[in-house]
Amino acid sequence: MDDWGDKAWLIWIGAAVVLGLVEITTLDFFFLMLAGGALAAAGADALGGGLPLQVLAFALASGVLIGVVRPPLKAWMTRGQDTVTGTAALVGAPALVLEPVTEHTGLVKLAGETWTARILPGGLTLEVDSPVHVVRIDGATAVVASNQEIPQIPELAEIPELADEPSPQSERPERPESPEGRQ
Numbered sequence: 001m002d003d004w005g006d007k008a009w010l011i012w013i014g015a016a017v018v019l020g021l022v023e024i025t026t027l028d029f030f031f032l033m034l035a036g037g038a039l040a041a042a043g044a045d046a047l048g049g050g051l052p053l054q055v056l057a058f059a060l061a062s063g064v065l066i067g068v069v070r071p072p073l074k075a076w077m078t079r080g081q082d083t084v085t086g087t088a089a090l091v092g093a094p095a096l097v098l099e100p101v102t103e104h105t106g107l108v109k110l111a112g113e114t115w116t117a118r119i120l121p122g123g124l125t126l127e128v129d130s131p132v133h134v135v136r137i138d139g140a141t142a143v144v145a146s147n148q149e150i151p152q153i154p155e156l157a158e159i160p161e162l163a164d165e166p167s168p169q170s171e172r173p174e175r176p177e178s179p180e181g182r183q
Contacts, residue, residue, distance in 0.1 A: 008054065012042035029070045029077070036069075037062030087137040094133055096145055101126040108132060108142055115142045123149070 019035035040061030041054040049057070095108040101117045102125050108117040118141055119126060126132055132144040 009042040009045040010052070012038045012045060012058075016042070027077070029067065029073045033065035033070050034062050036065045060127065090134050090137055090142070092133055094131060095142065097126045097128055097130040097132060097144075099143060100128060101132070103128075106144075108144055110134065110142055116140060117142045117144050119143070120145055120149075 016035040019031045019038060023029070023031035023035065036073035037058040037060075041058035044054045044057035075160060078130065090111060093111060095110040095115070095155065097106065097108050097117075098114060099105070099107040101108065101119050103118055103121060103123070105119040106119070108115050110117075117132075120143060122130070123145065126146055131147055133147060135143045135145050137143070
């Protein structure tokens, strides 16, 4: 103990700070757990424990932190990493036909934007104001299908939000009727 003198706690605190700085570069929670062990060793020194007790406190605290605290922290840190973004996030999204959609031409309103669209080969032409869902995105073109076709399309049938799809009439946006259309 004489080698460390009365400043052993300061060395442990310094080690904790250095380990904390290393943790900032890795973001893996490993060095943070070691920093916690160094703080436990500093506490052991503050309570009057000798070097063997300080090393034991460091090892036990680090082991417990790595084995018990680190796994839930890592799970918390990695939650949501399977978030789908970009055009992949549009698969299964509802859209509204703006111009009739055929195998070669068409326009839909998708996620607030106008997209060129086409139907799957062999599908029926989709008329204006028809509610549809995106099957896939091919470049800048949305491949769409009518809501009635969803159960037959494997890519869409697996999306939970589409399993209990409301009727097509309930999905149509409200549009004010023209005066001559009222009776």
